[in-house]
Amino acid sequence: xxxxxxxxxxRLTAGVVRIGDTVRxxxxxxxxxxxxxxxxxxxxxxxGAPRHLGRDDLGRDILTFLPGEVPAxxxxxxxxxxxxxxxxMRRMHDAxxxxxxxxxxxxxHDPGPNNTVFRDGRPVAFIDFDFAAPGDPxxxxxxxxxxxxxxxxPERGDAARQAGQVRVLADAYGLTAARRRDxxxxxxxxxERNERFWEQAPAVTAGPSPAECLAWTRRExxxxxxxxxVFAAAMR
Numbered sequence: 001x002x003x004x005x006x007x008x009x010x011r012l013t014a015g016v017v018r019i020g021d022t023v024r025x026x027x028x029x030x031x032x033x034x035x036x037x038x039x040x041x042x043x044x045x046x047x048g049a050p051r052h053l054g055r056d057d058l059g060r061d062i063l064t065f066l067p068g069e070v071p072a073x074x075x076x077x078x079x080x081x082x083x084x085x086x087x088x089m090r091r092m093h094d095a096x097x098x099x100x101x102x103x104x105x106x107x108x109h110d111p112g113p114n115n116t117v118f119r120d121g122r123p124v125a126f127i128d129f130d131f132a133a134p135g136d137p138x139x140x141x142x143x144x145x146x147x148x149x150x151x152x153x154p155e156r157g158d159a160a161r162q163a164g165q166v167r168v169l170a171d172a173y174g175l176t177a178a179r180r181r182d183x184x185x186x187x188x189x190x191x192e193r194n195e196r197f198w199e200q201a202p203a204v205t206a207g208p209s210p211a212e213c214l215a216w217t218r219r220e221x222x223x224x225x226x227x228x229x230v231f232a233a234a235m236r
Contacts, residue, residue, distance in 0.1 A: 008072065015060075024060040030130045031061050036065075037099065037106055037132055044095035048088050048125040050069035064123050068117040074147055076156055077113070080195065082148050082165050083172035085116065085123045089144060090173045092126065093137050100134040108134040112138035138179065142186030145169055159227035163234035169234065184224075184231040188234065191221040 005018040016025050035052040042051050053062040077085075087110060096106035108115070109131035117125040149165035156162065166187075170180050198214035209218070224231065 003164055010145070018065055018116070021065045022055060023050065023063045023065050024058075025063065026044075027055065027059050028130060030132070034129045034132060037096065037129060040099045041092065041095050044098075046095040048092060049129070050125070050127060051178055064198060066117045066122060066127065068119040070115075070117055070127070071113045074113055074151070076151075077148055077165075079165060079168045081118075081121070081123060082168050084115075085111075085144060085148055086141075086169040086172035088123055088126070089140055093140070102134075104134045105140075106132055107140045108132055109135070109139065109143070111140055111144055113180050137173075138182055138186035139190070141169070141173060141175070141183060142188075142190035144222065145183060145187050146190060146224070150220070150224065154208050159230045160234075163227070163231045166231060167234045175198055180235040181232075183235055186233070187224055188221065188228075191224060195221065 001021045007016045007018055007023065014026070015024065016140045018024075038041060038049055040051040041049050050063040050066055053064065053143050055154070056062055065153055089108075093105035097104070100106045108126055108129060110128065113123075116123045117127060145166045150162050166183065170183055175183065194217045195214065198217055201210040201213070203210070214227055
């Protein structure tokens with residue numbers, strides 16, 4: 001019998017397991033769109049996401065298992081890792097345009113390092129598409145900038161150094177000058193969106209409580225607002 005490995009993470013979705021070269025996840029209201037999206041990305045030649053293989057006899061979604069490391073916590077990343085994450089996101093967005101329509105892309109909406117597979121120290125794929133939906137690319141880029149480059153923790157460096165990494169992200173994604181000017185605001189909007197989410201969030205299965213996540217989000221938002229001019233200057 002193939003062994004079952006309970007996968008760590010899954011703070012909002014319990015019961016995610018690995019069986020052989022597949023991942024099994026409890027079905028959710030997002031399952032149908034996720035299956036459509038992953039099939040579309042695969043058909044477009046995008047290899048930075050798992051493939052949806054249908055449902056098992058327990059009604060769980062079956063996805064391909066992507067080997068590599070998924071960081072347990074957010075941490076500092078070097079410029080090469082940030083650039084690779086941004087380039088990966090650009091490839092995903094470009095592959096999704098035909099599905100989203102109306103000039104939009106399909107946004108992951110939660111592309112933190114904790115939802116990214118690394119190999120040899122470099123991000124190669126995104127996982128956990130439960131929040132994916134059509135949107136503006138800056139919705140994802142605001143989240144990327146925060147989760148990969150920005151932190152209010154003193155040990156993560158000053159705002160100027162962090163703003164330099166946000167510039168690396170914008171360069172690697174290929175943002176136009178006009179869109180670059182909008183990126184710092186997109187970071188704030190993403191944090192405001194997270195704040196609303198954690199104000200109403202259900203209990204989590206592991207890790208900090210919603211109240212702790214809300215407090216952390218508010219600290220991060222205050223940090224971004226305090227150094228708004230620093231981040232804006234880096235986008236010029």
